[in-house]
Amino acid sequence: MATKKFMYVNRKAPYGTVYALEALEVVLIAAAFEQDISLAFIDDGVYQITKEQSTDGIGMKNFSATYKALGDYDINKIYVEKESLDDRGLTADDLMPLVWEDEDDDWAEKPSIKIVSREEMAAVLAAQDVHYSF
């Protein structure tokens, strides 16, 4: 099977709607098919990967820790749009430190998150074969 470039575009905050959780589940399924996977976090999607999420007060399952497992599935291209962070008063420091281990570099731990400008994000999106929108 030929490898395709799959992009999962996340634009919604978690918990208010089911989009974020559904996207995460689809991404984990896709990982099993060994495709070239990227994730984009744009607009309110950036809230999906904020650190220190606590769902104790809303009675819902906190699934944010699952994003930290993406690196173990060789999903290490996670693009976050800087303008989306800026508009919401957020910085890269407010995000979970998502990492992966590079097999070709003595399993060195490397960051998966790339903060990109809107212009760079447009180019990343344009370079994909398939887009899934959540």
Added chain:
Amino acid sequence: MAMLHIVNKSPFERVAFKSCLDHALAGDSILMIEDAAVGATDGTIFSEELKAAMADKSVYVLGGDLAARGVSEDRMIDGIKVVDYAGFVNLTVENDTTQSWV
């Protein structure tokens, strides 16, 4: 007749929050729940608009919804009050009417 306005949509994604602010009257209360909770954050493209509304309206946020989205209470605009579900119920009782800006 004081009214409680309940908003559950992010101000960065929908116009519901802005429409609420445009229709709320002096003395009214505004409660942010679900995805609207992120609107309580200071230093955003929306915060100045909310601060202006706070000159003559009371603004509340459901604490659990704020925490779920990773926004700590020390990042909030000064003057916004955090409530829990019991506080939510109190607000509906204290106001004459309630409108949800879904």
